[in-house]
Amino acid sequence: MRDGMMNGIFGRRGLLGAGALLPLARPALAQPGARPVLLVVPFAPGGPTDLIARRLAVSLGEGLGQPVVVENRAGAGGNIGAEFVARSAPDGHTILFGTSGPLAINRMLYPGQSYDPAKDFAPVAPLGRIPNVLAVNASVPARNVPELIALSKRERLSFGSSGNGASSHLAGALFNTMAGTTIEHIPYRGTGPALNDLLAGHIAMVFTDVLTALPHVQGGRVRALGITTLERSAVLPDLPTVAEQGLAGYDASVFFGLVAAAATPVAARERLRTAFATALAQAETRGFLESQGMQIAPVLTAEALSGLMATETERWARVIRETNLRAD
Known part of the structure; x- marks a missing residue:
């Protein structure tokens, strides 16, 4: 998928663009004693990623009918939290609120990275980009x-x-x-x-x-x-x-998306995706995200996030090779 298609994924058409969304489920009623879903943020508390994740956790929990708890696991540009999710039980109860770094770019910057985003994650859905x-x-x-x-x-x-x-x-x-x-x-x-x-x-x-x-x-x-x-x-x-x-095609931003461990069953991922889409359809949640500068993805599917991860990996690999760029 080329950069021009990226514009299609994250254009101004809005959440319902091109009729790509599947029907949204109504929020479920919370079940007493329901096991919480752990939403891992691979960065420190207080930053923009953490702020957005905590707002999403509330709406996502309403849709799932069970608590969604945010846990910060910072370090190595997001790799520590990402590896934790990649190695977690693939049951849909541990998910990563990932960004461009751990989902696409870090593999070229950290030679010792122990997980492969393309193999060790099952995409749930993209959120958008800032x-x-x-x-x-x-x-x-x-x-x-x-x-x-x-x-x-x-x-x-x-x-x-x-x-x-x-x-x-x-x-x-x-x-x-x-x-x-x-x-x-x-x-x-x-x-x-x-x-x-x-x-x-x-x-x-x-x-x-x-x-x-x-x-x-x-x-x-x-x-x-x-x-x-x-x-x-x-x-x-x-x-x-x-x-x-004058710099046609210049595109440098941070994308966000939800992923689970690779072996997570399709049914569990689809349940998460549906609750996620329901959350983004709420005016209050959507308004908050847009107030943070988020350009919300109109296509909320696992395939859209998978394609985005692959495209961003390929695009930034070229830049990293050409500039001999290194991480801290």
Whole structure:
């Protein structure tokens, strides 16, 4: 599946686009003593992935009629939590709230990774993706992507990321590859330190999620130059994409999806998928996700997530090979 088809999977058509959703089940009544479902978040508490997972757990539990408990198992770019789910009992009671890293990219970044996403997971359904925004310090004399590229060829510029191998690093590496630039990468230990140095003018630019950038853009200390997905973000609807500004096909964002251990029975996965689709059909849940910048997937099937994982793996493998990119 090519990048153009990715736009079809995560377009603006909405949850019911192309009639791809199967009929939604009504929420089940909770059964006393029902065994909880463990929703593993492979990152630390308090971050955007954790926040979204905890909101989804409430709606998912209503649909399943049993508690859904979030457990954070952070480390190694998401690999620790992902491996835990891959090795868990395949009974549908342990699922991973995965992202691009553990589901597609990390296998190329961590040579010692002990699980294979394509073999050790059974996809349940995609959730969607959150774009990054290319943002520069307000003192940088570039008002758009072409001006930034031209400036980078006259002056030495640097971009910060939340760490080697992070999505913000990959976004910058892809930008350099497609734009023919050599903007220096400065890795930080987290988004916060990178953003602090951007605000202080120690680095010229970052690729960060739209919600993190938004207050600083609105405050005038940071200038947003482009959205990193193929389509614009509803959070910053007037901001053109990087692809619109001369780098056709540029697409660097984080996707999210639910997976279970590989041998989980189809019936158990379909029960999870149906409850998940029901949760996303709720206006309150959907509204919360969109307020976080989430572009919700219109096709909520295991096949859609499987195809997405394969496409993202192939696409980022090329970038990682070409740039000799390494994780921390």
